[in-house]
Amino acid sequence: VQLQASGGGLVQAGDSLRLSCAASGRFHMGWFRQVPGKVREFVSGITWSGSRNYYAPSMKGRATITISRDNAKSTAYLQMERLRPEDTAVYYCAAAVPRSDFSGYYYDTAGYHYWGQGTLVTVSS
Numbered sequence: 001v002q003l004q005a006s007g008g009g010l011v012q013a014g015d016s017l018r019l020s021c022a023a024s025g026r027f028h029m030g031w032f033r034q035v036p037g038k039v040r041e042f043v044s045g046i047t048w049s050g051s052r053n054y055y056a057p058s059m060k061g062r063a064t065i066t067i068s069r070d071n072a073k074s075t076a077y078l079q080m081e082r083l084r085p086e087d088t089a090v091y092y093c094a095a096a097v098p099r100s101d102f103s104g105y106y107y108d109t110a111g112y113h114y115w116g117q118g119t120l121v122t123v124s125s
Helices: none
Strands: 003-008 009-012 015-021 028-034 041-046 053-055 064-070 075-081 089-096 119-124
Touching: 003 089, 015 028, 015 089, 015 119, 028 064, 028 075, 041 064, 041 075, 053 064, 075 089
Parallel strands: 009 119
Antiparallel strands: 003 015, 015 075, 028 041, 028 089, 041 053, 064 075, 089 119
8 A cells, every 4th residue: 555645845834735645445544744853743633434533632723734535536635724834844644444443543653554755844934
């Protein structure tokens, strides 16, 4: 299974970006991000059906994040608005084979089986 993340780039504070992740198959999907020297942190997750979304509590009050998916296109999206310089990171998409309740592991990198290569988001002030 190969995940292809795209949509990153250089933007200014307050701008928006939409990241995309193409993944064929029946997977729960997650987005994580990482800055050099820090652990990879959970951003958002969505179940295979799209019926449930999850967001990191730390994202509240920061950039507005909306996760979605289009299974007909085998693609998950992360819409980010009002980006701030502290949102600068490499963003990774990940896929989890559905097994138990996603609510128990959506936030955990160990819960995902496949990872994309990452796409860099740089927000200038």
